[in-house]
Amino acid sequence: MPPITDVREISNLAYGFIGSKVLFAALNARIFELLASGPRPLADLERETGIARNRLETLLTACASLGLIERGADGYRNAPASQQYLVAASPMYFGDYFRFQIDRQIYPLLENLDAALKGRAPATLYGLMANAEEADYFSRAQHAGSLGPAAVAAKQVDLTGAARLLDVAGGSGAFSITLCRRFPALHATVLDFPTVTPVAQRYIAEAGLTDRIGVLPGDALQSAWPGGQDAVLLSYLLSAVSGEAIPRLGRLAYDALRPGGQLLVHDFFVDDDQRGPRGAALWFMTFLFNPDAVSLTPGGVTATLEASGFGNVTVRNVIPGLTRLAIARKPVA
Numbered sequence: 001m002p003p004i005t006d007v008r009e010i011s012n013l014a015y016g017f018i019g020s021k022v023l024f025a026a027l028n029a030r031i032f033e034l035l036a037s038g039p040r041p042l043a044d045l046e047r048e049t050g051i052a053r054n055r056l057e058t059l060l061t062a063c064a065s066l067g068l069i070e071r072g073a074d075g076y077r078n079a080p081a082s083q084q085y086l087v088a089a090s091p092m093y094f095g096d097y098f099r100f101q102i103d104r105q106i107y108p109l110l111e112n113l114d115a116a117l118k119g120r121a122p123a124t125l126y127g128l129m130a131n132a133e134e135a136d137y138f139s140r141a142q143h144a145g146s147l148g149p150a151a152v153a154a155k156q157v158d159l160t161g162a163a164r165l166l167d168v169a170g171g172s173g174a175f176s177i178t179l180c181r182r183f184p185a186l187h188a189t190v191l192d193f194p195t196v197t198p199v200a201q202r203y204i205a206e207a208g209l210t211d212r213i214g215v216l217p218g219d220a221l222q223s224a225w226p227g228g229q230d231a232v233l234l235s236y237l238l239s240a241v242s243g244e245a246i247p248r249l250g251r252l253a254y255d256a257l258r259p260g261g262q263l264l265v266h267d268f269f270v271d272d273d274q275r276g277p278r279g280a281a282l283w284f285m286t287f288l289f290n291p292d293a294v295s296l297t298p299g300g301v302t303a304t305l306e307a308s309g310f311g312n313v314t315v316r317n318v319i320p321g322l323t324r325l326a327i328a329r330k331p332v333a
Contacts, residue, residue, distance in 0.1 A: 001278055022062045024103035027095050031063065032078055032086040041075040094144040101141030105134065106286055119291040135195035143172035143203055146235070150178035152318050153266055153325050159183045162230035166191065166256055168249075169220045169237040173200040175266070176233075177207045189226060191216045221245055225256040232256050235266040238301070239284065242292030246301075250308035257330045263310060265301060265326040266318060272299045277321040301326050 004010065026032065029049050034040060042060070046053050060076055063069045068086075070077050078087070086095045115121050153175070159165070163185055167176045170190035180186050190200045194217040204213045216226070220237060232253040238246050253263045268280045274297065287293040298315040305313050310328035318325050 001276055019062075019066055020102075020107070022059065022066060023068065024098060024107075025059060026063050026068065027086065027099050028103075029059070031060070031069070032082050032095065033088060035069065035076060035078045036083065036087040036089065039072065039075040039077040045076065092148075094148070097141045097145035099141070100137040101145070104137060105141075109286065109289060113285065113288070116288045116291070121289040121291065130193075130195065132195045135193065136199055139172045139196050139199040142236075143174050143199075146172065146174035147178065149235075149266065149318050149323055150175045153264070154178050154182045156316050156318070156325055157231075157262070157264060157327060159186055159231055159262070162186055162262075164229045165189070165231045165233060166225060166229045167233045167235070168225070168253075169234065169240070170200065171196060171236075172203045173207075173213060173215075174203070175235050176213050177204065177209060179233075180209055180212050181207075186212070188213045189216050190214070191218055191220060191223065191225065193217070193219065220252075221248065225252055227256050228258050229256050229261055230258060231262045231264060233264045233266070235264075237267070238265060238296055239267050239287050239293065240290070242290060243294035244292065246294075247304055247308065250304050250310070254308045254310065254330055259330055260332045261330050263305065263326075263328045263330070265305075265328070266323060267296055268322060269296050269298055269301070269315070269324040272297045279319075279322040283322070298324065298326070 029051060031045070031049070034045055034048055042053065042057060045060070046056050049056060051059070060069065060071070064071050067079055068082050069079055084090055084092050087093060088095065112121055159179060160183065162183060165176065165179060165186055165188040167173065167188055167190045169192055170176055171192060173190045176188035176190055180188055190197065190213065192200065192215070197215040197217045200215050204210055204215075216223070221241065234249060234253065238249065241249065257263065268283045270276065270280050270284065274295070281295075284293075284295045302313045302315065305326065305328045309330065311331050313326060313328040315324050315326045
C-alpha cells in the first residue's frame with residue numbers, strides 16, 4: 001500500500017474500531033436477521049429488538065453510513081453483502097465468526113497490545129483453548145470462517161487416491177470435511193486440544209462423515225502423530241506457535257508422511273519484502289500475544305520445509321491479501 005498523505009486517512013484508522021463495534025452490535029441485536037425477509041419499519045425493529053427507539057435509530061443510522069443496510073420509504077433493508085454473508089440462513093453466512101471470535105475474543109485481547117509488544121501480555125488467543133466454553137466459542141466461529149478458505153484450498157490440491165489425511169490443530173474439522181467431500185476415498189483424523197475435539201465431532205456428525213473423519217485429542221507439539229499419512233494439513237498453526245517451534249512442526253509432518261506424501265500449510269502470509277499485504281500484516285498483530293510468534297513469508301516457510309527434507313514447494317493464494325497455501329512433497333527416495 002502506498003504511504004498515506006492525508007490526515008483524514010490517519011483519522012479513518014483511528015476511528016476504525018467504532019465501525020467494527022457497530023457491525024458486532026448489529027449482529028448481536030439480530031438486525032440483519034430481522035431484515036432478511038425484506039424491508040422493515042423502525043417501529044417493527046424497535047419492538048423485536050427491545051432497544052429504545054432513540055438508541056436503535058442511532059445504531060441503524062451508523063449501519064447505513066457504513067453501507068451495511070439501506071434506508072428507504074418502506075423502511076430499512078439489508079445491503080446485498082449483508083444479506084449474503086450476515087444472515088444465518090445463507091449458505092455463505094459467517095456472522096458467527098465476527099460475533100464469537102472477533103468481537104468476543106480478539107477485540108478484547110487487543111486492548112493489551114502495548115503489553116504484548118513488550119512481551120508482557122496477560123493472555124494469548126490460543127490460551128483460551130484451555131477453557132471449554134471459550135474453546136467452543138472459538139471453534140464455532142472458526143468453523144464459519146474456515147469453510148470458505150477450505151473450499152478454495154480444496155480446488156488447489158490433488159488428493160486423488162489419497163486415503164489418509166492428518167489434520168493437525170484442525171479445530172472444527174472444516175478443512176477435513178471439505179476435503180473428504182471433494183475426495184471420496186479420503187479418510188481424515190483431526191488432532192486438536194481435548195476442549196476442541198467435541199466441537200469437531202459435532203460438525204463431523206452434522207456433515208454425515210463420522211465414518212470417514214475421526215478425532216484425536218492432544219497437543220500438536222506434545223502428542224505423537226500417527227504415521228503413514230498420505231497428506232498432513234497444518235492450517236493456521238504455524239502463525240500460532242513460537243518461531244522456534246515451526247521447524248519442529250516441519251519435521252513432525254515429514255515423519256508422519258509416507259514417501260511421496262504431501263504437506264499442506266494454510267496460513268496468513270506477508271510478502272517476502274514485508275511491506276504487506278495489509279490484511280495479513282494486521283492479523284499477525286493478534287499473534288503477538290505469544291511473545292515468540294513470528295510473521296510468515298513464502299520464502300521463509302519454503303526454506304524451513306526444504307530444511308526439513310521436503311521438495312517441490314509451491315505457495316499459492318487462497319484468500320488474496322490474507323492467506324496462502326504452501327504445498328510440499330516428501331521425496332519418494
